[in-house]
Amino acid sequence: MSDHLSPSWTISTRTGRSSASMLVILILVVLAIAAPLFVSRSVVQDLFFIMTMLVLTQCWNLLAGYAGLVSVGQQAFVGFGAYAMFAGVSLLGMDPMAAIMLGGLAALALSVPTAFFVFRLQGAYFAIGTWVIAEIVRLSLAQWKALGGGTGTSLPSGATRDMLGVRFVADLLGVRGPQATDIICYWLALLLAVVTIGSIYKLLRSKQGLGLAAVRDNREAARSVGVDPLLTKSFVYLVAALATGLTGALIYVQKARISPDAAFSVPDWTAYVIFIVVIGGIGTIEGPIIGVIVFYILRSLLADYGSWYLLILGLIGILIMLFAPRGLWGLFTDHTGFQLFPVRRILAGQPKTKDIRGSD
Amino acid sequence: MPAVAQGAPIKLGYISPQTGPLAAFAEADKFIIDGFMAAAKAAGLNYEVVVKDSQSNPNRAAEVAKELIVSDEVNLVLVASTPETTNPVATTCEAEEVPCISTAAPWQPWFIGQQANPGDPGSWKPFNSAFHFFWGLEDVIAVYTNMWGQLETNKKVGGLFPNDGDGNAWGDKVVGFPPVLEKLGYTLKDPGRYQNLTDDFSAQINAFKSDGSDIITGVMIPPDFTTFWNQAQQQSFKPKVASIGKAILFPQAVEALGKNGHNLSCEVWWSASHPFKSSLTGQSAGELAEGFTKVTGRPWTQPIGFVHALFEVAVDVMKRAGATDSKAVIAAIAASNIETIVGKVAWDGANVPPFAARNIAKTPLVGGQWRLKDGGGYDLVIVDNQTAPNIPTGGKMEAIG
Amino acid sequence: MALLETHGLTAFYGDFQALFGVDITLNESETVAVIGANGAGKSTLLRSISGLIRNVPGHIRFDGGEIGALAAPDVLQLGITMVPEGRRLFPSLSVEENLLIGKYGRVGNGAWSLDTIYDLFPVLKEHRHRPGTALSGGQQQMVAIGRALISNPRVLLCDEVSLGLAPVVVRDIYAAFPKIRATGASIVIIEQDIGQALKVADRVYCMMEGRVTLTGAPTTLSREDIHAAYFGAHAR
Amino acid sequence: MSWLDTIIQGILLGGLYALFAAGLSLVFGIMRLVNLAHGDLIVLAAFLVLLLVSALGLNPFAAAAVALPVMFALGWALQFLVLNRTLGNDILPPLLVTFGLSVVIQNGLLEGFSADSRRISVGALETASLKIGPVSIGAMPLLTFLSAVGVIVALNLVFYRTPLGRAFRATSDDSATAGLMGIRAERIFATATGLAMMVVTIAALYLGTRANFDPTMGPARLIYAFEAVIIGGLGSFWGTLAGGIIIGVAQTVGAAINPEWQILAGHIAFLLVLVVRPRGLFPRAVD
C-alpha cells in the first residue's frame, strides 16, 4: 500500500551532542599526535602503554561485550604476533615496521585454525578452550630454538634504531635515537588505537554490528531473519586477532626482548585487559577507554606497593563486578544518558500522506 | 661536570624480583640497601637509590627499566637475579644507551640469551652499555666435575635441563655441559628439555635407570627438584651424586626435602666463609651474613653477597667516572678493578672468550654439599676449591646414601 | 474469608508488564480455573503466587498473611505447591526421586505419601527407577502432580496440565482431580481446553493481555461471552 | 616394561589431577560456575595444613582432617556471600569475580607467607614404595590415586544416594523449579562449594606433600583440572577421574618420547578428545 509513497525519512545515529563530542575527540587525537613535541619522554612512554592497552581492551570488549565470546586466551595472539615480528626482524632481516605487519597477519592466520576449534565450544568451554590453545601456542613457540626457545631472545641491537623513520624523526625533532624510536612506536600505537576504535565504531554502526546485537539479544530470532551467528562471530574473532597481533608485535618492538613466558603472559595480556574492561564498562566503546585511564592511575599510585597493588586491583575488580556490573561508564550513562559513540539508528521525519491505516 | 660537586645526588636504579616466585632472591634487598645508604652517608657520598620490583615478570622488568631511565633519569641501572630479571633490563638499557651493571645469573644465559640469534655464534655481538659480573657455565662445570672427581663413579651422568634460560644454557651442545663432559670422559644422558612445573619425572628416571647413571646434574626450580628427587627414591633410583643448580640454593628449599637433602651438592658463589670483605663497609663476608641474620632472623643466602657487591661496584664506578653522563660511566665500568665481598670484579677479559670479553667479569666459584646438622637443619659445607684455592674448604666430598 | 486472594496484582519481566492489576479469589476447598489465550498472563499469575516471581508486597494474601514478597521455598512452607507449565521434571532424577524431592522443603500432614501417590497413578510405580523425562508426556504430568501433592499442600496450583496430551490421557489425569479435591485441598488450574476447565471448576476467570476479563460460575457463562473474553474479537 | 611403567605413572599422576579437578567438577557441574580461583584455593588450603602442622605439631593427615571443616565453612561463606551474586546466564561475572579472587588470594598469601617455597613433610612415607613385578609404585602417588578414587566414590554416593544429592541434581537441572520444592538454591550452592572445599583440602594435602609450593603456583595446575573436568563430561565424577588419567597418561607418554612434549601432550590430548566429543566423554543427558 505504501510503495507509491516517496517518503521523507531521515535515518541518523548522531545527536547534536554527539557531533560536538566528535569534534572534541578530533581535537584530542590531534593533540595526541602532537604530544611528543611538548611532553616529556616518560609521558610518551605512558601514552604508549595507554594506547596499546586500549587496543587490547577494545578487541577483548568486542569479543566478550558484543559477540558474547569470553576468551581468556587473547595472549595467544599477542605472543604469536610478537614472535612473528621477532622472526621477521631477527631471522629474515626485515625492518621492524614491516615485521609488525607480519605479526598482525601471523595472528590473523593463527586465528583461522583456532576458530575452527573453539567455535565448537560454548560459554565456559569456549573460555577454557581458548586458554588451552594459548598454552599450546606458548609451549610450541618455546620449542623454537632459533628464537631462543624457553630462554627468549632480544632484537638485534640497532634494529629499532635503524627502523624506518627513526633517523628522520630524530633529526626532525632533535632527539636521540632511542627516543625517536619511542616516538615512532607511540605514533604507531596511537594510529592503531584510533583505527581500532574507529573500525569497531564503524562495525557497530554497520549491518554486521546490527547482526551482532541481534544475535546477542535473541539467537533464534536472529537466525530467522537471515543473520548467521557463526559467520558474524567468526568475523569478529578474526578481526580481533589481527588487531591484537599487531599490538603484540608493536609492544615487543618497543620492549626489544621476548620470551615465551613474557609474550604469552596471562596476567599482562588477558587478566589486566579483562579488569580494565570490567572497571570501565563492558559492551561499550567508552568503557575500555575509561577503564584504561583508571587502570593507569591505579598502577601509577600503587605499583610500588608490591603484592598490595595486585591485591587491591583484584578487590576493585570483584567489587565492580558485583555492585556495578556495567562499570564506571555504565554508572555515568545511567545518570546522564550521554554517549560518546552512539550507535542507535534514529528514524526521523514524517510520512508524506496521512496515516495509511486511517484511510482504510 | 661532577654531580657531587653540584650537590645533586647520584641516582642509582635498582631492579630485582621482590615479589612473585623469584622473591627469595631479593629477600636481602632492603637490608643491603639500608646498609649501603648508611655507609654512603658515613663516607660523605650523596646517593639516591630508586628501587623497582620486577614482580618476577619479564614484561614488568623491561617496563620498570624503561621507567627508571625515562622518568627517574637514573645515572646507572643495577639489576640482579636470574636471566628472567637481568635480560629484559639489560636489553632495555642497551637500547637506551644507559649504563647497566647486572649480576646473579651465569654469564652465558645473560650474554647469549640477549643475542638476536642465540643459535649462531658468528652473529653474536658485544654490548655497548650493559655489563655483567658473575661466574659462567665453564666454572660450574669445572666445579661439579672436580667434586665428582673426588669420588669413585662410573662417570655416567644424567642431565635435567628445563626449557628456560638456565636450562638451555647448561644443556647447550656448544657452551654447556655436553662438550666438556665428553672431553673429561663422562657420558651424559640428556632426555631433553622439560617445562618448568612438571609433575612427573618418570621418563627421566627411567632413562637414567636404564643408563645406570651414578651422577645427576641439572639446573632446576625447587618444586621440580623435590618432585624429581622423591620420585627417584620411590623408583629406587639412588645415584651417588646429585649436583643441582638453583633448586637447592636456599636453605629453606633443602629443608623442604626433609632428611633427603643430605649430601646434595651445588655450586657456591658466595658464603659466610668466603675470605673477602666489602670495599664499602669493610665488613667481612661472615659479618655481613651475621648482620643479615641479626636483622631478619633468617639464615644467610648466597645472593646477599652479590647484591652487596653490586652496590660496591656502583660506588666505585661513579667515583671514578667523575661525571654522570652515560659515556663517562660506561668508560668507568669498563675500567673497573675492585676487590669486593664476592672477590675481584674487573671487565678485563680474564678467562672469558673474546666475544664476551668486553661485557663479562668473572667471580670465583667453588663447590659445596648440604650436610644435615645434628639438631636438624642443614649446613652448606664447601667441599671443593680447586677452581679458587683461596676460598677454604670445610670438608671432603661424600657420596649420597 | 478467602483462603488465597490477589488484588491489584502486577508483574513485570524487565520492562515488560505482564499483569495489570489482577484480582482473583480462592476459597477453602474450592477449585478455580483460569483460562485465556497464549501469553495472556495465566502462568505469570501462578508464578507470582508461588514466589517464582517476587512481587511488591501487599497484593497477595494467603490465610490472612501477606505472601507477595516471599520466595518460592517460603511460599511452599505455608502449603502452596505448583505443577508448573511444561511439567519441568528434573531430568537427572528418577521418577521416584522426582516424587521424593517434593518433600524436600515441606512434609505436611495429610493423605499423601509415596504409596498413596502410586495408588493414585499406578503406572508410575512400574517406572519408578527410570529417568523422569523418559516417560510419556501424560506420565510425566502425573509425576509433576504427584511431586506437588506429596508435601500435602493446602493449595495446589496447576498450570496447563493437559497441554499436548491425548484426550484419553487428559481424561486419566482429570480423573485424579476428584480424589485430590476429596483430601480438602483448594486448587487453581490453568487450562486452555475450555471444555475441560468448565467441567472441573467451581468458578472460572478468563484472562486477556494481563487482565481478568470475565469471572463467573461455568453454568452462568455463555459461550459467546467466553469467546469474546478469550480472543477479544466477537465470534461470528 | 618401561612402557608399562610409563602408563602406570601416568595413571597415578592422573589421580593427582583428578583430585585437583573433583572439587571443580562438583561446582562446575551443579552451578556452571567456572572457578578460576580453584588452584589458589588449593594452595590456600595447603598453607592452612602447613600452619596446623607447624603450629600444633600435628601429623599432616590429622592436620588435613582439622582443616576440612574450616575449609567447608570458608567455601560455604564464599559461595553464599559472594559467588551466588554472580550466577546467571552470563558466564562473565563468575569468571571475573573468581579471577579477582585468585589474584587476591595469591597476593594475600604472598603478604602473609612470603614467596618462599614450602613443603609439608610426611617423613619416610615420601620415599616409600611398593614393588609390584617390574614396576615400583610410590606410596604417596598410590595414596593420592586411592584418595582420588575415594573422593570420587564419596561424591557419587552423596550425589546419587542422599536427599542432599537429589537437591544438588534438581537445583542443577532447574533451580527455579527446585525452589518450588522448597530447595533454597543459594544454600544448596553454598553447601556444594563447601563440599568442594573439603575436596580441595585433600588435594592440598597431596599437592603440599608431593613437592614444594608457594603462593603463586595455583594457576599452573588449574588448567589441567579444567581439562580433566571438561573431557570427562559436565557433572560426571567418574568422567573427571577418566579425564585426569587421560591428561596424566598423555603427559608421561609424551615425556617418554621427549620431555619437551610432556605438557604439550596433555593439552593436545584434551583438544583431540574435544574435537571428537565436544561435550566430553560422559556428558549428562541435558545441560
Added chain:
Amino acid sequence: MPILALDQVSKSFGALKVADQISFALEKGEALGVIGPNGAGKSTLFNLITGNIRVDAGTIRLDGNDMTRQPPMARCLAGIGRTFQIPQPFEKLTVFENLLVAGAFGSRKVEREVGDRCADILVETGLYSKANQLAGSLGLLQRKRLELARALATDPKILLLDEIAGGLTEGECQELVETIRDIHGRGVSIIWVEHVLHALNSVVSRLIVLHFGRVIGDGDPDTIMASKDVREIYLGIDV
C-alpha cells in the same frame, strides 16, 4: 510447481509426536489457514518449515529446491518470513532497528537501501510512533505487530503468521485483516495459524486442520468448518 511443498514431514519430542507424516503444498500466491486445538503442533510445523527445529524425517522443498537440511538463515534468504507466536524481539534494539536487521540480512542488502522500506513497514503496521523505542519496552500487542513488521522487512515470498490476531479488539482485528490482504495482494504467499476464525476466514482460501500432529482436514474453509469432526475437535466445547 508449488512454492512450498512438505512431504511426509515428521517430528517427535521424546514420546510426543508433534508432526506425523505431514504433507501438503502451497501454491504461489495462495493464502492458507492452519487451525487446530492447542498443542496440535501448529507452531512446531512453522518451526520445521523455517528450520528452527530439525525434522526427524521427510523433505521440505521451496520452489522445487530441497531445503530440509538448510539452516534458518538460508531459508529466510530463500524467501521464508515468519512471526513467532511468543514474540521474540531483539529487546535491546529499537523497533526500527529490529526491522533494519531483518531488512539488511533477510534480503541481503546494505542498510541504507532498506531504511525507507523499513520505515514504510512501520507505518503500514502501525508502529511508526514507536520507531525509536526499545523493543523490550513494548507491550504484548505491539510485540506481535513487531513480529509481523520484522517478518515483512525480510521481503518474504512466503509469510508464516502464528496467532497474530489474538487479543485484538474488533476494530484492530479488521485493520490487521486489511493489512494482511494488502500483503497478499502484492503476491506474497501466506500461511496463517489462527484461532480467531472469522479473521482467518476473511483472508484465506484454504484451510488445513491439524490434530495431534496429523493433517485431518484440508480444503476450502466452508467445507472444513462444516465438517462435524473439525467442529468437535477444534472447538473443544461440545456443540
